[in-house]
Amino acid sequence: MPGVALSPSIIAVSDMSWVGEASAVLVVTPAQFMRGALTSDMPKHGQPLILCSKGIEAGSHLLLHEVAAEANAGSPIAVLSGPTFAHEVATGLPTAVTLAAEDEGLANELAKLIARPTLRPYVSNDLIGAEIGGAVKNVLAIACGVVEGAGLGQNARAALIARGFAEMTRFGLARGARAETLSGLSGLGDLVLTCSSTSSRNFSLGMGLGQGKRAADLLADRLTVAEGAFTAPVLREAAAAAGVAMPVVEAVCDLLDGRDVGSVIEALLARPLTRE
Numbered sequence: 001m002p003g004v005a006l007s008p009s010i011i012a013v014s015d016m017s018w019v020g021e022a023s024a025v026l027v028v029t030p031a032q033f034m035r036g037a038l039t040s041d042m043p044k045h046g047q048p049l050i051l052c053s054k055g056i057e058a059g060s061h062l063l064l065h066e067v068a069a070e071a072n073a074g075s076p077i078a079v080l081s082g083p084t085f086a087h088e089v090a091t092g093l094p095t096a097v098t099l100a101a102e103d104e105g106l107a108n109e110l111a112k113l114i115a116r117p118t119l120r121p122y123v124s125n126d127l128i129g130a131e132i133g134g135a136v137k138n139v140l141a142i143a144c145g146v147v148e149g150a151g152l153g154q155n156a157r158a159a160l161i162a163r164g165f166a167e168m169t170r171f172g173l174a175r176g177a178r179a180e181t182l183s184g185l186s187g188l189g190d191l192v193l194t195c196s197s198t199s200s201r202n203f204s205l206g207m208g209l210g211q212g213k214r215a216a217d218l219l220a221d222r223l224t225v226a227e228g229a230f231t232a233p234v235l236r237e238a239a240a241a242a243g244v245a246m247p248v249v250e251a252v253c254d255l256l257d258g259r260d261v262g263s264v265i266e267a268l269l270a271r272p273l274t275r276e
């Protein structure tokens with residue numbers, strides 16, 4: 001974000017030896033690189049790690065707080081997640097977020113560190129719920145982008161948000177999340193944000209797919225990460241392992257794998273009728 005100054009209380013580093021100076025570490029690498037970043041050259045000073053990335057680790061199906069606990073045993077862990085387009089936060093537009101830690105005392109302490117007049121953290125002790133909301137909504141945002149790109153209308157988008165939220169809730173509950181976290185800022189809040197704006201990289205990736213472009217070409221052109229593209233196949237596997245049906249997530253995987261939009265939408269709509 002050229003032209004936007006970081007607060008002097010935040011130092012951005014790629015040289016991990018600086019980390020010792022910090023009172024807390026905001027971890028912001030793309031989800032699939034978090035284990036590597038925390039394992040490699042990061043000195044272990046035991047400060048709280050505040051995980052800001054959204055995803056599920058490929059292969060292990062672990063949530064990122066579980067990855068961080070393995071990679072950096074002994075550091076207290078918190079998750080910061082919610083409807084937060086970075087450019088809006090950076091320019092001081094009003095924003096509310098979930099700040100979750102198992103130890104609510106730690107969450108309260110970190111909330112005081114992070115809060116600003118226009119940035120309002122709400123604390124929680126449901127790490128699982130906070131992470132699943134953020135990871136799943138990225139995949140659903142791709143689906144909503146497809147609806148936009150393919151010109152399928154606003155009814156379809158609203159249906160996808162509601163049915164996608166049902167999928168998020170089923171998967172979240174199966175993995176131990178609490179329903180009220182999933183319907184809060186880091187779940188439904190972030191889902192609504194990213195499913196309705198081209199500011200979302202996931203939504204705009206979906207728009208390209210909806211216009212018939214190839215996923216590989218769209219991803220090759222990107223300078224920044226669209227996490228949903230990496231989360232989708234992992235989520236499909238993790239949902240199958242948990243015995244949870246996620247048809248919208250499966251449809252996104254099919255599109256990312258190159259199936260054509262028309263046949264994927266047709267198959268989604270042709271599933272047997274069922275109870276809400």
Ligand SMILES: NC(=O)C1=CN([C@@H]2O[C@H](COP(=O)(O)OP(=O)(O)OC[C@H]3O[C@@H](n4cnc5c(N)ncnc54)[C@H](O)[C@@H]3O)[C@@H](O)[C@H]2O)C=CC1
Binds near residue numbers: 030085
């Ligand atoms: N940009 C946004 O509005 C928000 C982003 N997030 C999440 O934050 C995470 C990062 O997103 P952005 O900063 O927007 O992505 P980005 O793509 O702009 O930046 C990612 C950074 O990670 C670095 N990186 C890439 N591979 C790496 C590796 N192997 N090891 C260490 N560093 C590596 C890149 O050089 C880059 O500086 C994602 O999980 C995203 O979902 C969460 C909330 C809002």
Ligand SMILES: O=C(CO)COP(=O)(O)O
Binds near residue numbers: 225226
């Ligand atoms: O997570 C985000 C906002 O909360 C950013 O969304 P995108 O990664 O889709 O741009």
